[in-house]
Amino acid sequence: MLGEIHLFGAREREGVGWPDKRAGQQRWLSSMVSGLESVSWELESRRITSTRAGFASAIYGFRVPSVLVGAEAPQAADSWTGQRDALQFGSNCRQIRGGSEDCLFVNVFTPKLPNEDDNALLPVLFVIHGGAFIGRSGDLTPGHMMDKGLVIVSINYRLNVYGFLSLEGTNAPGNAGLKDQTFALKWVQANIAKFGGDPDNVTIVGESAGGAAVHYQVLSPLSAGLFHRAISESGSALNPWAYTPGTQDYAIRLGNRLRYHTEGNQGLLDFLRNATVEAIDKAVPIILTHPEKVRYLSNPFVPSLEYPNPDKEPFLPYPPRYMESQGLFNRVPYITGSNSDEGKGFVGSDASMEESTYWETIVNDLERVVPLDLGLTKGSAESVEVANKVKEFYFGDQELSYDTKQHWIDLQTDLLITLGVQTTVRSHSSYSNSTYNYQFIYNGATHGAEYSYVFYAGSMEDRSTDAVKMATLFADMWSDFAKTGDPSLEEETEWLPVSESSFPYLQINTTLTPLYNLENDRMNFWFDIYNNYYNTTSQG
Known part of the structure; x- marks a missing residue:
């Protein structure tokens, strides 16, 4: 059921001392800010131990003050009074x-709470989770990052059809899940100082779909001024799985699956809001066609171009590729990158690739490697030409087979992640x-491999192990960037930003190596494809 959701006040602390150093629970009598209203309440938190046996206050499960109906944007709700505990994570989104x-x-x-003796504020790291816009949550174990002098915030946001349904002429114009993130950033601006965080020094970070979501926040005019730095790990709004021109057609297909056939978008929205979540969840995965699924649109309800609403400014007013090309984004220091073997996690097991049918299916439908966002009609001369160019570039005169599987993995790496990230880098370089x-390469880094080092929860005692080296490098670079806007480490190699004429990047392994022109030949191949074949009307 796309029903009404009441979410009541995430509350801020005020005027309390540092909790007792004993592990366990600590109750505070505090005041809260919910929108523009303040009322008294009580909060319970618990202590957590960092990787160096220090302590931090873990305050779980604040409800962001809002009322949500279906796929509407979050709205301020009435405050509540009374005691709420913050001892565990709240519910994951559907x-x-x-x-x-x-x-x-x-x-x-x-790591610290303001008091009369110490009211200095710490930089804030605001974490947006990944999960292809259909899964996971903000249930975070911050690990070693808690030792870096940061206040860390993690959030939930609506997913799938509940967060990305859009229907023209209704109060569900699209991107509700992204607006949830923006709403949480507004909450941070209003409240985080009472937790020891600096609202004027907020860095947003995310991995995979979280990285794409960070990029969307960088693009959106609604997020201007709500954060000051950004980090996208293996995710870009320009990745093929992260954007679709509109989700209305998929909403109509969903209605048809659920046997709704009456005309009118508002009627369809009302019908979906009254359907059971079980019925919706069962129908959504089967509404994409086979050609759509194999061409890298893995889920139907993802961020999209919004339908105009005369009363509200859209989160995404133009297609992300257009916004990037025109410099229509928030000018903040920005780290964006990817892993060397992203595609390995998407091609299936070695056992499946050893089967001849695996490769026969690809060869018999070679146009699956033609990105949907090129806007070429399958079977057209241009689409066939691009498919053949791709095969020739990645495989030469070799056959697609288990023996050439690394070429296939490289192709998936580029199509799914690296190309979108590098297109973003090139666009940003002009503005x-x-x-x-x-580029993260340690141990043949696959998709998401860096995340376990950014928030490393293992022991830090043995500084000689590769895992601790990687965790230390990521924590140092990311925290320095959050504090200063510059990720370079004084004792390590200088990390230079890109420019219009120069494209340096940092290769991250157990040591750091400055290089230029990431995957240069592969990226230039795709830049030429888009320059020669891109249909500008394909993105909405």
Whole structure:
């Protein structure tokens, strides 16, 4: 059911001392700010131990103050009074494996709380989770990053059809999930100082779909001034799985699957809001066609161009590729990068690739490698030509087979992640002098491999192990960037930003190596394809 959701006040602390150093629970009598209203309440938190046996306050499960109806944007709600505990994470947002529509929670991890003796504020790291816009949550273990003098905030946001349904002429214009993130950033601006965080020094970070979401916040005019730096790990709004021109057609297909056939978008929206979540969850995965699925649009309800609403400014007023090309983005210091073997996690197992049928299916439908956002009609001369060019570039005169599987993995790496990231880098280079690019290569880094080092929860005692080296490098670079806007480490190699004429990047391994022109030949191949074949009407 796309029903009504009431989410009540994430509350800020005020005028309390540092909690007792004993592990366990600590109750505070505090005041809260919910929108523009303040009322008294009580909060319970618990202590957590960092990787160096220090302590931090873990404040879980704040409900962001809002009222949500269907796929509407979040709205301020009435405050509540009384005691709420913050001892555990709140409900995950609705997804295939469960969750709830009552899910917009904020979690705060702070190494210190303001008091009369120390009211200095710390930089804020605001974490947006990944999960292809259909799964996962903000349930975060911050690990070693808690030792870096940051206040860390993690959030939930609506997913799938509940967060990205759009229907023209209704109060569901699209991108509600992204607006949830913006709403949480507004909450941080209003409240984080009472947790020891500096609202004037907020860095947003995300991996995979979280990285794409960070990029969307960088693009959106609604997010201007709400953050000051950004980090996208293996995710860009220009990735093929991260954007579709509109989700209305998919909403209509969903209605048809659920046997709704009456005309009118508002009627369809009302019908979906009254359908059961079980019925919706069962129908959504089967509404994409086979050609859509194999051409890198893995989920139907993802960020999209919004339908105009005369009363509200859209989160995404233009297609992201256009906004990037025109410099229509928030000019903040920005780190964006990817991993060397992203595609390995998407091609299936070695056992499946050893089967001849695996490769026969690809050879018999070679146009699956033609990106949907090129806007070429399948079967057209241009589409066939691009498919043949791709095969020739990546495989030469070799056959597609298990013996050439690394070429296939490289192709998936580029199509799914690297090309979108590098297109973003090139676009930013024309308008920004503080965009930093990286490639993570340690141990043949696959998709998401860096995330476990950014928030490393293992022991830090043995500094000689590769895992601790990687965790130290990421924590140092990311935290320095959050504090200063410059990720270079004084004792390591200088990390230069890109410019219009120069494209440096940092290769991250157990040591750091400055290089230029990431995957130069592969990226130039795709830049030429888009220059020669891109249909400008394909993105809405």
